[in-house]
Each structure stands twice: as structure tokens, then as C-alpha cells.
Amino acid sequence: MITKIIPCLWFDECAEQAMNYYLSVFPNSEITHIERYPDESLNEHFVGKAGKVISGEFVLDGVKFRCLDGGPVFKMNEAISFTIDCKDQSEIDYYWEKLSYFTELEQCGWCKDQFGMTWQILPHNMGELLANGGNKAIQVMMQQQKIIISDIENAK
Known part of the structure; x- marks a missing residue:
């Protein structure tokens, strides 16, 4: 069955650390995909980010999530x-x-x-x-x- 609704979590340059931490907490969990920033010479927005996570997909105890390292623009809060x-x-x-x-x-x-x-x-x-x-x-x-x-x- 295809999951139609997948929560996406916005992190400030700690998405990979968060995914790995959550995997250590929840059973039956795995990272299914990580997309990394390419060579910084390709775009001025990539400077200093080569090899860091752009986005990821992971499963926590059977629930699929997406995440991205979007920087400090948005913060998580208790509304979710x-x-x-x-x-x-x-x-x-x-x-x-x-x-x-x-x-x-x-x-x-x-x-x-x-x-x-x-x-x-x-x-x-x-x-x-x-x-x-x-x-x-x-x-x-x-x-x-x-x-x-x-x-x-x-x-x-």
C-alpha cells in the first residue's frame, strides 16, 4: 500500500543526526534514502554544504517520514x-x-x-x-x- 500522507520534518542542519537518533529510540526503524548536497561549485547556494543532507526518508516503527535540512528559517513548535x-x-x-x-x-x-x-x-x-x-x-x-x-x- 502506498502511503499518501507523509509527515515532513524541517531541521536546521541536523536532519541526519535526528534521523539516526530516532532510529536508536524506535524499534523496526530504518533510513530509506538520503539526498546530499552536490559539489558546492555547482551553485552559490551550495557553498559550505557539499555532502551535507538536503533531505531524507526514514521509517520509525512502521511510520514513514521525510525530512529536510532547511536551515533556521522555520522552527518546530507544539502546534504539531x-x-x-x-x-x-x-x-x-x-x-x-x-x-x-x-x-x-x-x-x-x-x-x-x-x-x-x-x-x-x-x-x-x-x-x-x-x-x-x-x-x-x-x-x-x-x-x-x-x-x-x-x-x-x-x-x-
Whole structure:
């Protein structure tokens, strides 16, 4: 099946580093293509960039992504995030340890990694946990940075 919608991530001269880092975090992942800047003598815009990444394609746990090293013109922000549905607390802990970088920005299972990408690291049954616990569960969740499933389950 051909994937019709593929997220493209804009990096500031760290696309290759980001791809390699994400591959180390997510299982079943691979870089499928890298396009590099050609010889800098071909174009004035290539000066100092020969051999560096222009764009790349990679797969993280079965999800296809594209990226480019577009420079400092645009920055990632919280308007776009990727949710990781976790099977249990140990999986939440794993991804949180790997992806949480800016601790002052963490809240309700949201964190930002070293490249500026925002992640929601949540239990797969988050809706059910909140529905079962009512307002108290929501209040507990709102006070958390990393989600602690047992605290939400025990909200009374």
C-alpha cells in the first residue's frame, strides 16, 4: 500500500543526526534514502554544504517520514506533535527517558526532544483511564509531567 500522507520534518542542519537518533529510540526503524548536497561549485547556494543532507526518508516503527535540512528559517513548535501509544508504564518510562529534553515544557504527557519535536507519550487506554476516574483523574493528569498510570487509576 502506498502511503499518501507523509509527515515532513524541517531541521536546521541536523536532519541526519535526528534521523539516526530516532532510529536508536524506535524499534523496526530504518533510513530509506538520503539526498546530499552536490559539489558546492555547482551553485552559490551550495557553498559550505557539499555532502551535507538536503533531505531524507526514514521509517520509525512502521511510520514513514521525510525530512529536510532547511536551515533556521522555520522552527518546530507544539502546534504539531506525534503521539506514542504505550502499552504500559515501562514503555511510557522508556520513551520519556529517550525523548524528554526540555523539562520546563513538560505537561500532561507532552515533552519536547532535543531537535524540537513535540511528543505525546500516553497509555493506549488514556481515554478510558480518564473516563473511569472522572474529574479527579483529569485533575491528577493535569498535574503530571510524565504520565503515571497508577496515579490516574488511583485518583479518588
